Amino acid sequence: MEIINNLYLGFSVALSPYTLMLAIIGCFIGTIVGALPGLGPSNGVAILIPITFTMGLDATASLVLLTAVYYGAMYGGRISSILLNIPGDEPAMMTTLDGYPMAKNGRAGDALVISGFASFVGALLATLALAIVAPSLARVAYVFGPAEYFALYLLAFCTLGGVASKNQAKAALASCVGLGIAMIGVDHTTGMTRYTGGNLHLMDGIDFLVAIVGLFAVSEVFFFIESHGKNSSLGVTLGKVTIPWSDIFHTRWTMLRSSIVGFIAGVLPGAGASLGSFLTYMMEKSIAGNREEFGTGVAKGVAAPEAGNNAAAGGALVPMLTLGVPGSGTTAVLLAVLMTLNITPGPTLFADRPDVVWGLIASLIIANFVLLFMNVPMVKVFVRILQVPPAMLLPGVTMVSFVGIYSLSGSYFDLLLMTLFGVLGYIFRKLDIPTVPVILGILLGANMENNLRRAMVLSDGDWTFLFSSGIAISLWVAAVLGFVAPFFFRRIMKKPKIAENA
Amino acid sequence: MAFKLNTLLASAAFAVISTTSFATECIAPANPGGGWDFTCRQIGKILFDIGQVPNPVQVTNMAGGGGGLAFNHVVSERGTDNDLIVAASQATATRLAQNAYAGMTADQVRFVGAIGADPGVIVVAKDSPFQNLNDMVAAIKADPGSVAFAGGSAAGGFDHLKVLMILKETGFTDIRKIKYIGVDGGADAITQTVGGFTQGMTGDMSEIVGFLKSGEVRALAVLTEQRVPGFEDIPTAQEQGIDVVAVNWRGLYVPKGISDADFEAWGGKLKAVAESQEWQDAMTANGLAPFTKVGGDFQSWVDGVIADTVELSKEIGVIQ
Numbered sequence: 001m002e003i004i005n006n007l008y009l010g011f012s013v014a015l016s017p018y019t020l021m022l023a024i025i026g027c028f029i030g031t032i033v034g035a036l037p038g039l040g041p042s043n044g045v046a047i048l049i050p051i052t053f054t055m056g057l058d059a060t061a062s063l064v065l066l067t068a069v070y071y072g073a074m075y076g077g078r079i080s081s082i083l084l085n086i087p088g089d090e091p092a093m094m095t096t097l098d099g100y101p102m103a104k105n106g107r108a109g110d111a112l113v114i115s116g117f118a119s120f121v122g123a124l125l126a127t128l129a130l131a132i133v134a135p136s137l138a139r140v141a142y143v144f145g146p147a148e149y150f151a152l153y154l155l156a157f158c159t160l161g162g163v164a165s166k167n168q169a170k171a172a173l174a175s176c177v178g179l180g181i182a183m184i185g186v187d188h189t190t191g192m193t194r195y196t197g198g199n200l201h202l203m204d205g206i207d208f209l210v211a212i213v214g215l216f217a218v219s220e221v222f223f224f225i226e227s228h229g230k231n232s233s234l235g236v237t238l239g240k241v242t243i244p245w246s247d248i249f250h251t252r253w254t255m256l257r258s259s260i261v262g263f264i265a266g267v268l269p270g271a272g273a274s275l276g277s278f279l280t281y282m283m284e285k286s287i288a289g290n291r292e293e294f295g296t297g298v299a300k301g302v303a304a305p306e307a308g309n310n311a312a313a314g315g316a317l318v319p320m321l322t323l324g325v326p327g328s329g330t331t332a333v334l335l336a337v338l339m340t341l342n343i344t345p346g347p348t349l350f351a352d353r354p355d356v357v358w359g360l361i362a363s364l365i366i367a368n369f370v371l372l373f374m375n376v377p378m379v380k381v382f383v384r385i386l387q388v389p390p391a392m393l394l395p396g397v398t399m400v401s402f403v404g405i406y407s408l409s410g411s412y413f414d415l416l417l418m419t420l421f422g423v424l425g426y427i428f429r430k431l432d433i434p435t436v437p438v439i440l441g442i443l444l445g446a447n448m449e450n451n452l453r454r455a456m457v458l459s460d461g462d463w464t465f466l467f468s469s470g471i472a473i474s475l476w477v478a479a480v481l482g483f484v485a486p487f488f489f490r491r492i493m494k495k496p497k498i499a500e501n502a
Numbered sequence: 503m504a505f506k507l508n509t510l511l512a513s514a515a516f517a518v519i520s521t522t523s524f525a526t527e528c529i530a531p532a533n534p535g536g537g538w539d540f541t542c543r544q545i546g547k548i549l550f551d552i553g554q555v556p557n558p559v560q561v562t563n564m565a566g567g568g569g570g571l572a573f574n575h576v577v578s579e580r581g582t583d584n585d586l587i588v589a590a591s592q593a594t595a596t597r598l599a600q601n602a603y604a605g606m607t608a609d610q611v612r613f614v615g616a617i618g619a620d621p622g623v624i625v626v627a628k629d630s631p632f633q634n635l636n637d638m639v640a641a642i643k644a645d646p647g648s649v650a651f652a653g654g655s656a657a658g659g660f661d662h663l664k665v666l667m668i669l670k671e672t673g674f675t676d677i678r679k680i681k682y683i684g685v686d687g688g689a690d691a692i693t694q695t696v697g698g699f700t701q702g703m704t705g706d707m708s709e710i711v712g713f714l715k716s717g718e719v720r721a722l723a724v725l726t727e728q729r730v731p732g733f734e735d736i737p738t739a740q741e742q743g744i745d746v747v748a749v750n751w752r753g754l755y756v757p758k759g760i761s762d763a764d765f766e767a768w769g770g771k772l773k774a775v776a777e778s779q780e781w782q783d784a785m786t787a788n789g790l791a792p793f794t795k796v797g798g799d800f801q802s803w804v805d806g807v808i809a810d811t812v813e814l815s816k817e818i819g820v821i822q
Contacts, residue, residue, distance in 0.1 A: 042533075046563065049543070145699035146683070186568070188684045191658035191820060200567040200574055200604050324712055325689040329533070336539055342787040346712015410564055411571065454683040458650050458699065 003132060010358030013060050014366060022057075022065045023363060027370045030072020031378075035080050037217045037397065038209060038404025040089030041073035041313075042329040047407075049337055059341045059356055064363040066337060070330055071123055071367045074273070074313045075375055078115045078306055079382050083108055086217040086397065090208060091273035091309035093439060094281045096216070098294065098301025105297050108383045109241035114299050115306040116375040117248050118255050120368060122307035125259040126266065126314025127364045134318045135350055140267055141319055146454035147466045151475035152268070153448035156275060158483035159282045160437050170433045178441015181206055182449070189453040201413040208442045210405055210414050214421025215428075215435045217401045221394050222426040234390050241380050244299070251303040254284055262308030266315020272328035274443055276312030277305035286482075314364070321345050321357060525557040528754075529588045531572030533565045537620070537708075538589035540788075541752045545587075545617070545772075548780050554771040569594055570603040577610045582759035587614070587768065592750040595804055596660045599811035600821050612760070613804045614768045615796030616753030617776035618785050620706035622664045622725035623736070627696050628718055635723040635742045638702065639672050642680065650681035652691035652700040654709065657684055658820040661691075661704045663811070664725060664748045666818060671744050677818055692719060706750050707733070707789040725749065730791045751793055753800070769797035 026048075033044035045066050052062040077092030082099035095115060102111035129137075144152075160175045184195045185205030196202035258280035265276035284304040285294045294301050317334075319325040324345040326332035338345055343356055350357050385393065405414050425435050452466075459465030467473050526549070528542040539561070546559030564572040572588060580586055590613065598608045624635060632638040642649050653661030662684070666677045683700065685691050688709025695703040696718050703710075703719070707730060713719045714733070723739040724730055725748040739746045756768055775781050776794045785792065795803055815821045 046533075049561075141693045142697035145694060145697055186656060188656045191656045191684075198604060200570045203567040203570060204565065323689055323693060324709075325687070325693060332533070336543075339540055339788060342784060344712050344787065347716030347718060348712055410562065411566065454685070457681055457683050460647060 006354065006358045007131065007362060009354060010360075010362030013355055013359035014064060014362040019061055019064045019363065020366065022061055023068045023367050024370055024374075026065045026068025027072040027075075027367055027374055030069035030074075031076035031079075031371070031374065033069065034073030034076025034092075035088045036404060037080055037086045037088055037401045038213045039400075039407070040077070040209065040330075041070050042333050043404070043407060044069045044073045045330055045333045045337075049333070052337070059338075059343060060359040060363075062337060062341065063334075063356065063360050064367075066334060067360060067364055068367040068370070070334065071310070071313065071364065072371060073330075074123070074310050075116065075119045075371050077309075078119065078302075079112065080397075082111045082115065082302070083382065083385050084220065084397065086220055087212060090212055090439070090443070091277050091312070092305075093212065093216075093274070093436060094277040094305035094309075095302055097281065097305075097436065098297050101295065101297030102302065103386070107297065108386060109379055110244045110247060110299070111297075111302050112379045112382055113241075113243055113376055114247050114251065115302045116372065116379070118251070118258070118303040118306040119310040119375075120372040121255040122259045122262055122310035123314055123368050123371075124365070125256075126263045126311040127361060127368065129263055130314050130317055130364075131358075131361045134322055137267055137318050137322075141323055141325060143469075143471060144268060145469075146451045146458060147468055147472045148475065149268075149451040150448060150455055150466060151472045151479065153444050153451065155475050155479040155482060156278060156440070156444055157448065158479040159279075159286075160440060167432070170431075171437045174428065174433050174435065175437035175441040178438040178443075179445040180441075181211070181438070182442045182445030185446075188450050189457065199413075201411060205446065206417065206442065207414070208439055210418050211421050211442055212439055213401045213405055214418040215425035215438060217397060218419060218422025219425030219429060219435070221398055222422060223429060224390065224394055234386055234393070241383060243376070247299040251299050254300045254303050255307040258284065258304045258307035259311040262311030263315040265308070266312030266328075267318045272316055273309040273312040274440075276315070277309035278440060280304045280308030282482075317360075317364075321349055321360075322347060525560045526555045526585050526587070527560045527562055527583075529562050529564050529572050529576070529586065531564055531566075531569035531589065531594075533563055537591055537593075537706075537750070537752065538569070539563065541589035541591070541754070542587075544781070544784050545589075545754070545775055548775045548778055548784075549771060551780060552774060552778050554774055567604075568597055568602060570597070570606070573603050573606055573611070576755075576757055577606060581757050583757050584760040584764040587754045587756055590753055590755045591620075592660050592748075592807070593655070594755070595807050596663070596811055599808045600658065600815050608804065608808055609758075611755045611758050612765055613753065613755045613801050614765060615772040615794075615800045616751035617772055617781065617794050617796075618790040619726075619749035619751040619793030620708045620789065621730050621791050622748035622750065623705060623707050623710060624664070624668070624722045624725075624739075625692065625695065625703040625705065625710055625713075625719045626701065626722055627698065628720055630701065630720065632702075632722060634737070635668070635739055635744060638722060639669065639674070639744070642669060643672075643674055646676065646679035647681065649702060650683065650700040651702045651704050652683050652685055652694040653704040654686070654688040654691050654706075655684055657682060658815065658818070659684065660748070660750060661688075663814060664704050664746075665702075666814065667746045667748060668725075668739065668744055670814075670817075671746050695719065707791070709789075711789040726791060730789075732786060733789070749791070749793060751795075752790065753795075766797060769800075772796050 030044055033039045048069055077088035078095045080086045080088045081092045081095040082103050085096050085100040087093040087096055099111045184202055186193050186203055193203055261280050262276035265279055281304050284300050285291050316328045316331045320331040320335055326335050405418050428435050455465055528546045530539040530542040532538045542561045546561055549555045550558045576588055626632050651665050655661040662682045669677055688705040691703045691705055692713050694700050721736045724736045725739050725746055727747055773796050
């Protein structure tokens with residue numbers, strides 16, 4: 001009953017006409033920011049911080065506005081993934097794999113509605129989980145040391161080869177390229193710079209947003225110029241936008257499973273939404289009966305990553321609120337806002353400032369419903385993007401990408417780098433090498449290396465330290481299985497099919 | 503089409519927000535969320551609230567190179583801008599001392615003042631066998647491998663240096679043997695310590711406030727001259743016979759080419775912020791200790807800190 005009382009407190013703080021209006025504005029801005037390539041949730045929140053100060057908002061109102069932008073951006077990221085094969089932000093990358101093929105088949109509306117609904121399920125379940133188990137779940141962070149994190153990232157890596165359904169070797173090559181790029185920058189264990197050529201711009205490593213926008217958006221433009229728009233989703237005749245009830249019903253377990261896995265990935269500091277959406281996609285692919293169809297536009301392939309990354313967004317709030325450890329870039333920004341409002345997140349926050357915590361949870365629930373009602377009817381507007389003449393649309397997208405990346409660091413160097421990544425992406429696509437593993441290599445590689453090095457420092461270079469806990473060993477077993485299983489599964493799965501055909 | 507127009511409008515709006523030039527600008531040389539961002543946003547907000555500047559201060563985040571990109575930007579492109587302030591801290595001084603800004607040096611800007619300091623702390627988990635700093639030092643002297651530290655900076659950074667300063671002061675010379683892992687921020691370092699993966703955490707007071715209140719960690723020592731207001735039960739290292747003072751000051755630098763009058767004016771404005779009630783409240787809430795040095799005093803103090811850091815860094819081999 002305590003939780004009912006707490007939620008009542010939360011809603012009494014958050015449910016005024018004024019805050020409701022802020023939630024709606026926040027959701028709207030967030031959706032647009034999320035959909036624009038190069039502008040992700042962390043930029044969206046950061047850009048609005050000065051506005052909350054100028055408007056003189058109090059703690060609760062600021063949080064309502066900013067978390068609405070956060071959740072909105074998580075929803076919005078899928079829109080350009082599905083319509084243009086350009087992820088609006090990094091967690092939406094996995095959604096391109098099946099979302100874009102759906103759009104090319106004329107099912108853009110279906111893909112948007114299914115993914116919107118999946119986002120809703122993931123975010124709502126994660127928010128409820130946050131309300132119920134956050135204080136006890138905070139302890140999970142204490143059992144994850146360098147060895148356990150290394151095993152977790154290894155698990156993600158071992159399943160990377162399966163991203164591309166055609167050629168695992170090419171996917172492995174692409175992830176190695178990503179790993180190589182991840183080595184650039186200051187090495188945390190020695191404090192020395194690597195592969196920077198003395199260039200200050202490279203000292204912090206290469207921002208994966210630059211890589212994403214280059215590999216996806218810029219290379220898409222190159223590709224489009226060459227093919228004159230053939231074989232793309234632009235101009236595909238669209239059917240009437242209806243709500244695909246049967247697809248939503250068929251993916252109900254997918255959404256539920258993905259929400260749980262995504263939430264757990266979000267709770268672990270440093271893993272975050274990108275790992276959440278990746279793991280859920282790979283999980284659904286490996287347990288689905290029709291795994292060969294993943295990548296060609298199946299409903300489960302958009303439902304899983306969207307439920308996963310939105311659940312992870314909620315999960316990332318757990319370590320932020322209970323430990324003050326930001327689980328992702330966006331929660332780092334939210335953390336800064338809380339500090340500026342003289343609210344110190346930490347183990348005592350739930351007891352010290354129940355009004356803030358429960359107001360936040362209530363506003364997340366409100367934002368979620370606002371987003372669902374905003375997103376489903378707006379699908380009709382979104383799909384019209386595909387009817388915009390390409391001569392106007394693609395320059396527009398390119399311009400927004402450049403502005404977005406420039407706003408990250410205010411340096412032209414990132415723009416050059418982005419263009420280089422565009423060329424790389426173009427070459428890779430010509431050679432039929434998937435680009436998603438490159439990003440995952442950059443994203444996970446640095447974390448994986450740092451944790452391995454930390455483990456080695458702590459254990460004086462003793463390898464057995466990596467298997468020193470139950471959690472680490474189970475993750476290793478899962479990683480080995482994830483790597484080996486596809487070889488066996490494929491044989492077993494293919495046999496009955498041949499029999500059927502014969 | 504409607505959506506398309508919206509995207510264009512939105513991007514135009516962002517472009518305007520990020521290039522507004524008529525207001526005072528504060529550059530935070532990092533992404534939103536860290537100490538430099540906090541410095542810019544708090545000082546910027548108070549400067550406007552107490553009427554020291556006519557317009558709200560525009561905060562620009564210019565992340566890269568551990569602050570090096572912003573430093574380079576100020577030195578090479580904004581050398582005479584008298585309406586520009588840049589957030590700085592001990593980390594800025596450490597990196598300048600270790601030549602981490604690609605050959606740029608501290609004398610290429612003017613350090614205008616610090617108005618608060620985050621005291622250095624050495625923390626252990628609540629069930630740790632160490633009751634005071636000397637217990638810990640004794641254990642390290644007996645077996646350097648038995649105590650590992652976690653901190654929020656990379657190896658060679660200020661959190662790492664704090665531990666080395668303490669051990670050097672107690673006569674332990676083999677300081678390269680001390681185990682240190684750099685993780686992503688102080689809170690992360692604490693979770694590693696509470697989880698038992700490391701035996702000690704080295705960091706700033708502001709990073710541990712929430713954990714101290716919940717009783718999950720104990721602070722063995724604070725590295726200040728006097729005990730910190732609000733945390734009177736934490737003894738200083740000096741009280742325990744180890745003469746080490748290490749604080750992460752929060753302050754500002756300005757371009758080299760502004761006039762002496764402008765430099766003094768910024769010092770005065772900063773002093774006004776330091777004396778405001780709003781700043782006092784912000785300091786208490788964030789575990790900052792009073793530490794006000796402005797103008798020429800501050801510049802010569804920073805020069806001294808940099809000289810000391812150069813010496814220590816050479817000893818551990820971070821620089822030649």
